[in-house]
Amino acid sequence: MEPRTSHENLLTDNPALYEARFPDADRLAGRWAEDCLRRHGAGNRVLDLGCGTGRDAAHLHAAGRTVVAADLSDAMLAHARTHHPGPDYLRADLRGFDLPHEPFDAVVCLDSALLYCHTNAELDGFLASCRRSLAPGGLLVAEMRNGAYFLGRTDLLDTPAVNGFTWQGTAYTSTTTLSLDRTAQLLRRTRIWTADDGTAPHEQRSAWRLLFPQELRRLLAAHGFETLDLYDGPGPRTAPAWQEGAAPGTSADRDRLHLVARLTGLG
Numbered sequence: 001m002e003p004r005t006s007h008e009n010l011l012t013d014n015p016a017l018y019e020a021r022f023p024d025a026d027r028l029a030g031r032w033a034e035d036c037l038r039r040h041g042a043g044n045r046v047l048d049l050g051c052g053t054g055r056d057a058a059h060l061h062a063a064g065r066t067v068v069a070a071d072l073s074d075a076m077l078a079h080a081r082t083h084h085p086g087p088d089y090l091r092a093d094l095r096g097f098d099l100p101h102e103p104f105d106a107v108v109c110l111d112s113a114l115l116y117c118h119t120n121a122e123l124d125g126f127l128a129s130c131r132r133s134l135a136p137g138g139l140l141v142a143e144m145r146n147g148a149y150f151l152g153r154t155d156l157l158d159t160p161a162v163n164g165f166t167w168q169g170t171a172y173t174s175t176t177t178l179s180l181d182r183t184a185q186l187l188r189r190t191r192i193w194t195a196d197d198g199t200a201p202h203e204q205r206s207a208w209r210l211l212f213p214q215e216l217r218r219l220l221a222a223h224g225f226e227t228l229d230l231y232d233g234p235g236p237r238t239a240p241a242w243q244e245g246a247a248p249g250t251s252a253d254r255d256r257l258h259l260v261a262r263l264t265g266l267g
Ligand SMILES: C[S@@+](CC[C@H](N)C(=O)[O-])C[C@H]1O[C@@H](n2cnc3c(N)ncnc32)[C@H](O)[C@@H]1O
Pocket: 012, 029, 049, 050, 051, 052, 053, 056, 070, 071, 072, 073, 076, 092, 093, 094, 095, 109, 110, 111, 112, 113, 116
């Protein structure tokens, strides 16, 4: 059966399926973010951008923070409001936003959500919006793929990654192929989903911007941010994974990047 192609995202359209496919029972991502906020003395008001299912936002809320969480997916927001209550969930586009609850003491942007800014103009839109919505000295905490990983390495590109899991009695298989668009600095992803419930295979395409560490530092500086930490691990999605008390690394070579930057207003 030929797969149907769609730019919609089976996972963001089915948040419960997203959590089943990418479980984080220990709330590592939320705990890592909270640890960054504490370590750098952030105030209480936090904005989680590209909040997805809301599990990290809810963790920050449970840690005592006042959290606004925003996403572009109505399905994600509906799921978050029901399953991870506490934060104020809003629809907003991270590539340019203006939210009612500003100013914030920190913006959090996890699991490569920042890399949905594909073009330089979109990255400028994101950082200009962060700058506008943060209080002086506010923090940007982000966790994402590392563009530099792809310099000289092809292991993630050579072989499609096949993952299988069962959710609500249906066995799903995803076959994910990554390719580089060097001109646009995009990592393009084609994912074919099959399920054993008789539905037709479903093909999805998406892409992430590939940002290099020094490029990111320059971009942040241009928008008035000082980079405090920029390292490949340990983090919530690294192996070995981050644990409470683990110090930030000093290299930016592996496949994830972890960023903490402070708004200084210069630049
Ligand atoms: C990989 S998920 C990460 C979700 C969550 N931060 C986490 O770590 O579990 C990326 C999220 O970004 C959202 N997203 C994609 N493009 C966006 C945009 N332009 N503005 C706001 N959210 C966006 C998607 O709907 C999705 O929920």
